Amino acid sequence: xxxxxxxxxxxxxxxxxxxxxxxxxxxxxxxxxxxxxxxxxxxxxxxxxxxxxxxxxxxxxxxxxxxxxxxxxxxxxxxxxxxxxxxxxxxxxxxxxxxxxxxxxxxxxxxxxxxxxxxxxxxxxxxxxxxxxxxxxxxxxxxxxxxxxxxxxxxxxxxxxxxxxxxxxxxxxxxxxxxxxxxxxxxxxxxxxxxxxxxxxxxxxxxxxxxxxxxxxxxxxxxxxxxxxxxxxxxxxxxxxxxxxxxxxxxxxxxxxxxxxxxxxxxxxxxxxxxxxxxxxxxxxxxxxxxxxxxxxxxxxxxxxxxxxxxxxxxxxxxxxxxxxxxxxxxxxxxxxxxxxxxxxxxxxxxxxxxxxxxxxxxxxxxxxxxxxxxxxxxxxxxxxxxxxxxxxxxxxxxxxxxxxxxxxxxxxxxxxxxxx
Numbered sequence: 001x002x003x004x005x006x007x008x009x010x011x012x013x014x015x016x017x018x019x020x021x022x023x024x025x026x027x028x029x030x031x032x033x034x035x036x037x038x039x040x041x042x043x044x045x046x047x048x049x050x051x052x053x054x055x056x057x058x059x060x061x062x063x064x065x066x067x068x069x070x071x072x073x074x075x076x077x078x079x080x081x082x083x084x085x086x087x088x089x090x091x092x093x094x095x096x097x098x099x100x101x102x103x104x105x106x107x108x109x110x111x112x113x114x115x116x117x118x119x120x121x122x123x124x125x126x127x128x129x130x131x132x133x134x135x136x137x138x139x140x141x142x143x144x145x146x147x148x149x150x151x152x153x154x155x156x157x158x159x160x161x162x163x164x165x166x167x168x169x170x171x172x173x174x175x176x177x178x179x180x181x182x183x184x185x186x187x188x189x190x191x192x193x194x195x196x197x198x199x200x201x202x203x204x205x206x207x208x209x210x211x212x213x214x215x216x217x218x219x220x221x222x223x224x225x226x227x228x229x230x231x232x233x234x235x236x237x238x239x240x241x242x243x244x245x246x247x248x249x250x251x252x253x254x255x256x257x258x259x260x261x262x263x264x265x266x267x268x269x270x271x272x273x274x275x276x277x278x279x280x281x282x283x284x285x286x287x288x289x290x291x292x293x294x295x296x297x298x299x300x301x302x303x304x305x306x307x308x309x310x311x312x313x314x315x316x317x318x319x320x321x322x323x324x325x326x327x328x329x330x331x332x333x334x335x336x337x338x339x340x341x342x343x344x345x346x347x348x349x350x351x352x353x354x355x356x357x358x359x360x361x362x363x364x365x366x367x368x369x370x371x372x373x374x375x376x377x378x379x380x381x382x383x384x385x386x387x388x389x390x391x392x393x394x395x396x397x398x399x400x401x402x403x404x405x406x407x408x409x410x411x412x413x414x415x416x417x418x419x420x421x
């Protein structure tokens with residue numbers, strides 16, 4: 001009997017150990033093995049998080065600019081590696097990707113500000129306010145709102161451009177300060193295949209300087225069309241007085257060829273023609289656009305801003321945001337100014353005397369300060385065609401009814417906008 005009771009007690013004392021083992025208890029050896037696994041897993045996680053994040057930036061700009069862009073972004077390594085890649089037909093590709101929601105494509109985009117509205121509307125670009133904040137105030141006033149759409153910022157401005165007066169110092173001692181002086185030069189020199197001044201008079205971009213200068217507009221930020229306004233009619237009637245002393249076609253090749261061959265003393269054009277002009281031996285001078293003698297207002301050209309946007313479909317939003325914050329300093333704009341002559345958007349870049357004393361950049365800055373930011377709303381895409389049809393009728397047809405041409409263009413644009421909505 002004692003043996004039976006002893007056996008039962010032995011079994012009872014052993015049972016808790018059996019149950020404890022079944023409920024997940026572990027030996028000292030098991031706990032050590034588990035701890036080693038956890039440490040190993042943590043090391044793997046730390047190694048993974050310390051690996052560089054690789055991003056892609058798409059662009060369609062000149063190689064000289066993309067090389068500088070790559071050089072600046074390389075400063076983010078090893079934490080972030082950004083590959084700057086040229087993508088032809090970039091805008092069309094991005095629009096297709098936005099509809100497929102594939103998540104493919106770049107993390108960042110270098111593009112002009114006038115794409116901001118359309119990109120935002122169709123989901124190509126993401127708002128950047130959480131990374132930019134008040135830092136937008138560190139940029140020149142003319143560039144601050146260019147990348148803003150519906151009260152959100154979609155672009156970090158880097159550099160800006162507009163067209164100015166370019167003149168041949170061998171043919172003209174100084175550029176005209178007002179349009180009365182300009183008209184006199186044009187009348188005097190328009191003979192024997194030569195001209196005083198040429199510009200693309202029937203292109204909305206260039207004619208816009210007259211329209212804006214008279215208080216008219218092509219389209220405003222609320223998508224209201226301004227071609228039928230009296231101010232617009234007055235502006236284009238005034239420009240037509242100058243058109244009489246220019247080639248009737250006013251096309252790009254005609255205008256640039258005449259200036260590059262020394263057959264026009266002046267041209268209204270942008271820094272994008274300077275390289276070819278110098279190759280052709282033109283002794284270049286730069287000046288702001290003249291003041292309109294009739295109303296004492298400067299010609300007000302459209303201003304365009306180049307900068308960085310974030311792809312709304314990026315899978316690396318945190319790293320892309322760090323790139324955006326990195327680009328809020330003056331360095332990229334300053335580098336572009338010093339190496340390719342771009343006008344920097346960041347105010348502090350002008351603390352560099354080599355930039356602030358650069359004749360071309362100073363002229364662009366002064367001209368742009370009077371200019372009008374190109375509207376970045378999606379509806380702007382509907383404006384160009386009908387406007388230039390009207391301009392061709394006004395400038396290239398004898399006896400054209402200016403008012404009727406503008407009213408017809410206005411109706412076409414309004415119909416096109418209605419179809420968008």
